[in-house]
Amino acid sequence: MLNENDIERLTLQRLQSLGWEYRYGKDLPVHEGEFARGDLSGVVFIEQLREAVRKLNPQLPESAVDSVVKSATKSDIGDLVVRNQAFYKLLRDGVRVEYQAPNSHGQNEQKIEMARLVDFEHEKNNRFVAVNQLEIRSRKAGKRIPDIIGFVNGLPLVVFELKNPLRESADLLQAFNQFLTYKDEIAELFVYNQALIISDGIAARLGSLSADFQRFTPWKVVDEKNQSARLYFEDELQSLLNGLMQPEDLLDYIRYFVLFERDSNGKTIKKIAAYHQYYGVNEAVDSTLFATSEKGDRRIGVMWHTQGSGKSISMLFYAGKLLAQPELKNPTIVVVTDRNDLDGQLFQTFSSGKDLIKQTPQQVEDRDQLRQLLAQNEVGGVFFTTIQKFALNEEESRFPVLNERSNIIVISDEAHRSQYGFTQKLHNGKFQAGYARHLRDALPNASFIGFTGTPISLEDKDTQDVFGRYVSIYDLQDAVEDGATVPIVYEARQIRLNEKEHDELFKEIDDLLEEEQSPALRLQEKLLGSQARLADLAADFVQHFAKRNEVVDSKAMMVVSSRQICVDLYNEIIKLRPEWHSDNINEGAIKIVMTGSASDAPEMQKHVYSKQEKQTLERRFKDPNDPLKVVIVRDMWLTGFDAPCCNTMYIDKPMQGHNLMQAIARVNRVFRNKSRENGGLIVDYVGIAEKLKEATQQYTNSQGKGKLTDSVIDVFFKMKEHLEFVRNLFATPVEGKTFDVQAALEKDEPHELLMAIRFAANHILSLDQLPFEGKAHEQHWFNKKEAEPRKKAFLKAAGLVKKGYMLCGALAEVEPYNQEIAFYDAVRAILTKREQNGTGTNERQILLKKLVNQAVYSEGVIDLFDLLEKPQPQISLLSEEFLQTIKNSPTKNLWVSAMERYLASEIKAKSGANLTLQKDFEQRLKEALNQYHNHNLSVVEILDELFKMSQDFQERLALGEKLGLKKEELAFYEALARNQSARELMGDEVLSKLAKEITDTLKRSVTIDWQYKEGVRAKMRILVKRALQRYKYPPDKQEEAVSYVIKQAEEIAEELSC
Helix, strand or coil, X not given: CCCHHHHHHHHHHHHHHCCCEEEEHHHCCCCCCCCCCCCCCCCCCHHHHHHHXXXXXXXXXXXXXXXXXXXXXXXXXXXXXXXXXXXXXXXXXXXXXXXXXXXXXXXXXXXXXXXXXXXXCCHHHCCEEEEECCCXXXXXXXXXXXXXXXXXXXXXXXXXXXXXXXCCCCXXXXXXXXXXXXXXXXXXXXXXXXXXXXXXXXXXXXXXXXXXXXXXXXXXXXXXXXXXXXXXXXXXXXXXXXHHCCHHHHHHHHHHCEEEEECCCCCEEXXXXXXXXXXXXXXXXXXXXXXXXXXXXXXXXXXXXXXXXXXXXXXXXXXXXXXXXXXXXXXXXXXXXXXXXXXXXXXXXXXXXXXXXXXXXXXXXXXXXXXXXXXXXXXXXXXXXEHHHHCCCCCCCCCCCCCCCCCEEEEEEXXXXXXXXXXXXXXXXXXXXXXXXXXXXXXXXXXXXXXXXXXXXXXXXXXXXXXXXXXEEECHHHXXXXXXXXXXXXXXXXXXXXXXXXXXXXXXXXXXXXXXXXXXXXXXXXXXXXXXHHHHHHHHHHHHHHHHHHHCCCCEEXXXXXXXXXXXXXXXXXXXXXXXXXXXXXXXXXXEECCCCCCCCHHHHCCCCCHHHXXXXXXXXXXXXXXXXXXXXXXXXXXXXXCCCCCEEEEECCCCHHHHHHHHHHHCECCCCCCCCCCEEEEECCCCHHHHHHHHHHHHHCCCCCCCCEEHHXXXXXXXXXXXXXXXXXXXXXXXXXXXXXHHHXXXXXXXXXXXXXXXXXXXXXXXXXXXXXXXXXXXXCCCCCCCHHHHHHHHHHHHHHHHHHHHCCCHHHHHHHHHHHHHHHHHHHHCCCCHHHCCXXXXXXXXXXXXXXXXXXXXXXXXXXXXXXXXXXXXXXXXXXXXXXXXXXXXXXXXXXXXXXXXXXXXXXXXXXXXXXHHHHXXXXXXXXXXXXCCCCHHHHHHHHHHHXXXXXXXXXXXXXXXCCHHHHHHHXXXXXXXXXXXXXXXXXXXXXXXXXXXXXXXXXXXXXXXCHHHHHHHHHHHHHHHHHCCCCHHHHHHHHHHHHHHHHHCHHHHHC
16 A cells, blocks of 8 residues: 555655655764754754855855855744745855955955855756655754755755645645644744645645645646647656756756745745746747847747736746846846836836846836936846837827847737737828837837737737747646636626616717717716616625625625716615725725826715725735725726635626736636635626627637636536435435435424434445445446545535535525535535635535524534534543444444544554554554445444454553553553564563663663764664563564664653653
8 A cells, every 4th residue: 555655755766866865864963974964953964065165165265164154054033934035045146255365465355255055057066965754853842854855055945745645634735734833843944945845646736935725836847849738747746856856947946936025914925936937937038048149030929828827927037037148148128018007016026026136127207218228227127118108209200219239128018918000000191000110119129028818819910020929828728727727607697777767868878979079988888877777786786796705705896887887886885785885995895996087076086096095905905804895996906906815706897808808817816715616706797798709719719728717507507417416325225215305404493404414424424335336427426446435426526516506606596506505515514524724614604504594513623523412532431331322323324434533533642652552553443444445344343343442442551550661661562562472472571571671771871862873873772682682582573673662762762861
């Protein structure tokens, strides 16, 4: 059977094949040699670091080398991410050191240098060592042993936490939680960390020091030169190791793809590139070097990375790496956007990443300032401007040249929008070219790259003429598959005109058509903004949003056609929900975000906010715990604005093409209230379905995979399919009885309903006692190789039903299923061992409230013993009477699960550091459960076996008292008594004396950190062997006994040292 050690061994073998050395942590001495680390709490191999500093900085005297090592490893206190940021700066840029050295005249003079810790240019000048099972003293006095640590020049830059893929409880989330514990208890290890890797040997995820679980993402290897094709490996872990852990790639990644920012609360967070950013940016840099060379045509290409997948940060990584390329001779970068708000947002991203680009970016006010800045800076500089600044003045027929340098790189954001107009068109009687031509005229020798979140259509010749081919594609399907974004679901809820208004409205429209020069816009506003329609819209929105919040905690954007409609709709909504309104910027559940002017009427003015106030609203809307739930917008926040907790968008504004694709992407960001099966929801009030189809067609024509949105009706029908499967499980007879879900739903009393939920859970567990009949649906749903395949199939199907419900729960068609779905979710909650990191609990409570109009369960894991109205039994309290009660219980299958869980936790907790006791009973429990799952034991027989096991365990716990042995003496007795022939030959009394003598002998021999000093360990082995020979321990088993005794001694090292 596969276990964690196998996964660890396989990972180490793969690392060795990539060029890493390997060392076993427990064999490394702590105080001496090249792997010395000061003491047990040390995490840096000091001598290796010292050797690297000498080698990479040969000009430094030994005193300066010491100073560099000291600066790089000095302990500090404070926020872990801030400390990590300070170290990262030393790692990437070097350590500033001052020293005295003789000059050419032989006189000593002061020198200042940046000493390198790592050689990023030549990976062979560095030492890469993978170490497993390295014990690190915890600040809580125990010890922690990370699975694998990747050291570069003695610095712990990568940490792996590996879990067993065959153990249901040992999953990626548990590995992530293990890191949380380590960050608390051995924080020093993470001061140096550049990548955290969690894996169960098959699935693997990469995350930064500050990333939450949702932000740990898979790593795929991409061949950008072959249309961004993915290269597939045996499993995700191999893909991650091959793609990132080759020494050259890891150094490149650490050097150019790490970023620190402050979040909306001012807290420092660390971001590292996802695989599509890493490969995309590297391809873009290669393409830049070619495009700017003599062979190139100045067209670098287009990076299409779908909205929500970190496009702005990719631009920053690109700029950072580009500026470091010697071939470009310190280029100047001009970032062009087509909107002031985008310019501001992107400028903010670059400003917070100025350490990466090693300079402070500047925003350009007008063309004269840009000309001046380009003239002043023959090299370097990162400048931000909008495309509109490249408009012609009245008297100009061609845009003037601003600079003819060839080392200018123009980065255009949302290239398809801002670059239209390369060809000439007739305008006011004159032929004029668009902005793209003017930009080229202004910077004739510059090279151009376009970044876009939406694809460029095949007909869009202009964009291709300016930028050239795609250099990297990361489309919707890629992003959803990787969990970088979530899918979007579409629901049509059109609000039509109120019939009573028709005549009056059409009279107004006739008048309008006579007076208005361009009536189309005003006509649209009249139709969509009529008072009665907005009243209907407000009523439907309030009802729909309330239903959505019953199912999942939600934030929403409402998009309307005009500023006037923003205000009118706001007023209609607060008539229905007055408690949502507040004049205070820091309070209230609903706000309008829009532009304003001095001529606005007073009722509009009060919704127009200053820049600082808008930032406050932005912070509030992005905070999932802030009561601001709804924002009404016209154009603002529809592009470049990220609020991951926003999971619903209501659209009451005609939109099409890129604008529509940009807008709906506001709800595709990853957050805990969304998932791959439960994405963002778009509610269409105006009828954009046709435009959505067109946008999808354009997307598909541009080589995009996947689709923009799923229909909410499709989600509903898919949910019904899963529901039907769940019903079939309850309709499958066990011992001639099916479970009547309908009868259960008719229970009025909460107590009766809870009993029904228990019986239902018991029925699902009982299904796994049935033989397989080879039916088609069994082939599809059940994996017969697994333990409890039908229970797992139920959990999966019920989970999918719930996720579907979270998306389509507001549909009228779903109403008849509400109680049934809540019932299945309650059954699922009983059978699930845990909730993911606390998420999902609120949703479950919401469903249960719907079921019985009160909170049935408190938050947290549902305790099966509590659920069955029994006290949580200690194993010592289990009695024959208790066993008989369980055997007679109609829910005995539930009791098997409960007893298994409690027995496992008691064995772990009560064995303490007694290795033999723990291993014996863990193995026995595992074998008994295998027998049960393989149908070799009935429910009653497994209950008997678990009960017998608990009694035997209790007896073993009491053995020490019976033999007169202390806790550590009993541990050695158990280690010696593993050998049955020794027990028979020597008897308990002699073995007990031997255990006491070994305990005393070892206590006298131990020194500080003895387990890491090979000399001390060798001496202890000799002492143990002598004692065994004196007591005539069977000779053929002595070597094995010595090894096991020393292993046991390591487990209780602290007790021996007392």
